[in-house]
Amino acid sequence: MPLLVEMGWGGLIQAPNTITWTDITQSPDVVQGVTITRGASDEFSETQPGTATLVLDNADGRFTPGNTGSPYYPFVRRNAPIRISAYRIPVRTGAAPYPLAMLADDFDDERVNTTLWPNNYGGASEAGGRMRVPVTTAGSAAFQSAREWTLTGSRLTAKLVTLPQINGSSAAVASMWANSTTSGTRLGWRYNALTATLTAENQTAFFDGSAVSVPYSGIDHAWVRVRESAGTVYWETSGDGYGWTIRRSLATPAWATSQTLAVEFPTSRTGGTNDYAEWELVGAQVRPRFYGVVNEWPVEWEGLYSKVQISCTDLFKWLNRQPALKSVLAQEILAQDVAGVYDFLSAYYPLTEPADSLAAGDLSARGCGALVLTQAGSGGTLEFGGDGLAATGDTSATFTPSTATAGKYLAADLGTAFETDDANYLPMVSCWVKTTTASRAILGLFSANLDNQLIFGINSSGSLTVETTSDGTPPVVLPIAGTLTDGNWHHLYFDDAFKRIYVDGVQIGGTLSAASLSSLRILHVGGYRGTRLFNGQIAHVVISHATGPLGSTLAPLQYNAGTNAFAGETADQRIIRLARYAGLSSVTISGTTHDPVASQGPGGSSIVARMREIEATDSGRLWAQRDWYGITYQSRDVRYNPSPSSETFTIDYADLEPGISVADDDQKMVNQVDASRPGGATQRVSAPSSVLAFGPYDQDLDILKMSDNAVLDAAAWLVSRYANPQPELREVPIEAHTMASYLDILDAEIGNYFSVYNLPSQAPTPSMRVTVEGYTETIKHNSHSITFHTSASITDSVWVLDDATYSVLGSTTRLAY
Known part of the structure; x- marks a missing residue:
């Protein structure tokens, strides 16, 4: 099976x-x-x-x-x-000696294959679809082959399913060996129950002084393999039998290529209680x-x-269950991560509450208290719902005091957990501000006893100041070059690890003579302790803690997010960014043509919906991987001009299952496109000869291109491919299990090619190359039927000067896009 x-x-x-x-x-x-x-x-x-x-x-x-x-x-x-x-379990063919890759058994018939394993001893048996080898104090036991195998250019593979336990023993071992003709000269893998290690060994006289051991992991080492290639032996492990990691390599010993080998799966135990080791799928080729x-x-x-x-x-x-995206700036803050630095979000107040709100909430999920509306003196207003950063679609809080000491500000007790974090890690503080008023405080962060204080302020010249103290004395005022009071939004970021300040994503000055802060807990926004009340707008107040500097990475990232929502980044970068918002780091990018795309836009859409926008904008392809927790994004250039060498497999028409047909209809016809982009022109591309012959087949195209010319190119690409689609195979049914090319067929993935040849004489051409768009498969006992959903590969061909195939006038002279 x-x-x-x-x-x-x-x-x-x-x-x-x-x-x-x-x-x-x-x-x-x-x-x-x-x-x-x-x-x-x-x-x-x-x-x-x-x-x-x-x-x-x-x-x-x-x-x-x-x-x-x-x-x-x-x-x-x-x-x-x-x-x-x-x-696939390889079949042994030809005459001995056989390559080791042909030593294959899935142990699924409940009886030992004595042709493969004629020399078993010690009670070794087959049970439950596995090779079962006792680990006993009565002596060694093993599955053992005849001496008829060669390692050169081949491999020995097995899955270790059941480990022997210590059970009070002083030794308990299970191994997989390729044995030479000299006793004790062998290479393979050995599992030691006492040390819980898996060891790659090349033994002489039953000893290897250079053996390489790894702590055994049932996740990473479920499969083991010994492989020889071009004069080198590799010891490899795998978690799934498909993707392999090299654990050791060395020059192939002379005996390993000159001698005929025997394979053995032995066990041994000294003292303790008996049990067994189990192996399965020896030699299996997994897909x-x-x-x-x-x-x-x-x-x-x-x-x-x-x-x-x-x-x-x-x-x-999993991706579809993710909550609707917040603004791109909010997502960057929530997903912040810097390689090599342990960091976490400690408090995050977007200040995007509705207009009638009386407090602002924390989105860090760290248990910080709300920022509560607080009155100083009398008069003044504080309103939520004001205009925010245009690129994000967020609102902001607007502070309008009567005087510098009369008005409203926001105050929060961030709690004991925050205070503890601040005692152990370095704080990073950032926010966005917009004002025309000087001599005010933007925000203040301080310890309950006021020994430690950090204040973002604006001096009489309209420049930013950073004020700090760690001993209760009046804060030291550190003026920062530049002007904040120009009525524009500005991003501020203080990095306590390097004592640096960033304004609008750029470091200003060098290292600040700022105090080393600790045990901060109380946060004031829009003033400081009832004075210097801020007049203007504030948004996205963020406090992080880290073991190292974050500013050089996060300050420009947050600034770009807030000002242009990453307009101009390429399609592959956008896909990776969106995946990161879902906590997904495994993204495979296939191809090299990735156009710049427009800004990410406001929140409210799902991650998958945003990814689909990029897929459509760039004529790419997106899918979930079939072997891992990850996605693949394929650019359109992967499909340009497939060559025979790039085909995953070929198949004779006679080997197909019933049901194949050639389609020639108007299902895919597009000869007139009205295309547009956000904030751009609406433009029409048409194929007049197709419209005349078949009538108009219209399609609207609204995509996130950066220019009207790019939109025009995308529309022209669509019309050039589908103004007059050629006959094609859309379904190709195959009973793959019986095919010699079984593994090649299973390797076919979305975007891959294969050809069907020897088509009947009534077909348009003797062979047709197709692109895999998807498939449905059913795996049964001794059967594996696959129906590939395909498209004509020629549809994606592009012009190549003086090429016999790709410069045919009116057929394959399509310019690459």
Whole structure:
């Protein structure tokens, strides 16, 4: 059965490096099979969330939510991580000696294959779809092959499923060896239960003085492999049997390429209680098919037979559940992170409350108190809902005092947790201000006993001042060059780690002679302790704590977010930025053509909706990865001019399943486009000959380009490709399991190519190259059927001077966009 199903019981999909996977492959109904759908139906459609459906045998109730008798209790719950893979067990062909990659067994028939393993000893057996080797005090035990294998240019792979336990022993070991003809000369992997280490060894006389050990991790070392290539042996581990990490390498020992080898999986124990080690999927070639979460666990019965039919969704479920985006500035503040520096958001007051509010709330989730409207003297106003930064769409708080000592300001007790953080970490303070009034205080942060004080002020010249004290004496006033009282918005950032101030994203002056602050707790905004009341607008007051400097990174980042919402960044940068807002760091960028895009716009949309805007703007492609918690963004140039060498596989028409057809209709026709961008012109691109021949096929295109010319180019690209679409294959059904190119077929991903050749004489051409847009597959016992949803690859071809294929007048003379 070419199927591997694993559950991440108790794990979180957003923390993939912490998931320990449990194999449940024995439970799915392999007659009904596992069905997986990914991608899109065609190139015009958006890729959809990937889905998987399968039926699990629930005879013992192990998949019943809330069942305390389940071995998986209490983790049979919605959003439990799941991953599904297919694998191929290579067939031994030809005559001995055989390459080690042909030593393959999935142990799924409950009896030992004595052709592969003729020399087993010590009670080694096959049980539950695994190789089971006793770890006993009675002596060694092992699965052992005949001496008929070669390592040159080949590999030995296995999954270590069950570890031997210490059980009071002074030694308990399970190993995988490629043995030479000399006893004790061997190379492979050894697991030591006493030290809980996995060791890559090249032994002579049963010893390796240069062995490389790693603390065993069931997450990272579930699979082990020894591989030889071009004179080097590599010891590798993997968490999924697909992606491998090299743990050791050295020049191939002479015996390893000159001798015929025997493979052995031995165990041994000294003292203690007996148990066993288990291995499985020896030699399996794994290909991930799905990575996501289980949506539900509906328990059903047919008489006394119980089953659970589960549906699963890939990473897009997680992304689609993210809350609506706040403004780009708010998102940058909430997602702040600086490489190599431990930092966290301690207090964040956007000051974007509705106009009738009497307090401002904290969004840091650190338990800080609200900024409460506070009166000094009499008179004056403080109103929320005023005009804010134009690029973000946020509002602000407007302070209008009667005098410098009569009016309203905001005050908050940030709490004991904040005070403790401030005693242990360095504070970073930032805000946005807009004013025309000098000699005022913007904000103040101080300890309960007033020993420590930090004040942002404006002096009589209209320049920023930073005032600090750490001993209760009057704060030292440090004037900063420049003018804040010009009626424009300005961003201020104080970095206590380096004692530096940044204004509008740029460091002003050098290191400040500021006091070292500690145990800050009380925050005043719009004045300081009832005096120097601010006259103007304030927004986005932020306090962070860190182990190192943040200003040089975060000050320009926040300034750009607040002033232009990152207008001009390229499409791939925008995708990575949006993913970061969801806490997603695994983003694969494919291709090199990524155009600048307009500003991110105001909040209110979802992360996925914003990503889709970029996908449409740049004619790219976005999808969730099938082997990891990550997404892929593919630029349009990846599809330019595919060559035969770039094809994932080719397939004879005779090897296809019934149902293939060539489509030639107007489903994709577009010969007239009205295109626009935010704040730009609306422009029309048309293909007159197509309009004359077929009538108008209109489409509106509203995209986030930076210029009207860029919009025009995008519209022209669309019309040039679809004014007269050529006949194409849109569905290609394959029974892949029986194909010699099985692994190549499984490697085909969205955006990849393959060709169907030897088409019937009635076809437009003898062969047709297609681009994969998506697929639906069903994996059953000894069956793996895949129907690829495809488009014509020629649609994305671009002009190449004097090229026989890509400079055909009127056909492939399309200019690249």
